[in-house]
Amino acid sequence: MHSILTIANLQIYAHHGVHDEERVLGGRYEVDLAISYDAEKAVATDELRHALDYTAVADAVTAILTGQHCRLLETLAARLSATLMKQFPAILELTLRLRKITVPIAQQPDFVQIEQRTTRPGS
Numbered sequence: 001m002h003s004i005l006t007i008a009n010l011q012i013y014a015h016h017g018v019h020d021e022e023r024v025l026g027g028r029y030e031v032d033l034a035i036s037y038d039a040e041k042a043v044a045t046d047e048l049r050h051a052l053d054y055t056a057v058a059d060a061v062t063a064i065l066t067g068q069h070c071r072l073l074e075t076l077a078a079r080l081s082a083t084l085m086k087q088f089p090a091i092l093e094l095t096l097r098l099r100k101i102t103v104p105i106a107q108q109p110d111f112v113q114i115e116q117r118t119t120r121p122g123s
Contacts, residue, residue: 002092003039005052008032014065016076019104023069027102030111031061031080036093052090060087073098073114081118092123 010033015026035052042051064083070076077098085091096118099111 001038001040001043002036005035005037005054005057006033007035007054007058010058010061012062012065016065016070016073016100017104018071022102022104027100029065030099030101031065032097032099033057033061033084034095035084035088035091037088037090038092052088057084057088060084073100073112077114077116081116085118085120091120093117093119 010031012029012031013026014029015023016029017023017027035057037052039051042048044050060083061080064080065076068079070079077096080098081094081096084094084096094117095115097113097115099113101111103109103112
């Protein structure tokens with residue numbers, strides 16, 4: 001039984017960007033995840049140890065975003081995807097949307113966003 005766990009709008013303050021000021025002052029980021037995994041054992045046992053623990057996933061996202069600085073959203077999103085796939089072997093497919101809310105350009109968009117999809121080989 002494949003299930004999709006959605007975690008919407010995680011909000012994290014982090015220090016990434018091309019400009020020195022972004023890496024010093026930081027800014028707001030938001031993350032959405034859609035995670036496909038086999039939930040059959042979790043459903044059968046009703047035990048968290050057999051499920052994909054969304055608290056652990058959210059904590060991992062926070063640790064990655066508040067860790068090593070990246071200049072590009074693409075790099076940060078790829079780092080998020082790779083780390084989550086490695087840390088949570090139950091994940092079959094991951095769709096990640098990473099939004100930068102504090103965008104230092106004259107046109108003042110609400111946000112810029114990158115979306116990446118990662119599939120575990122053989123799933």
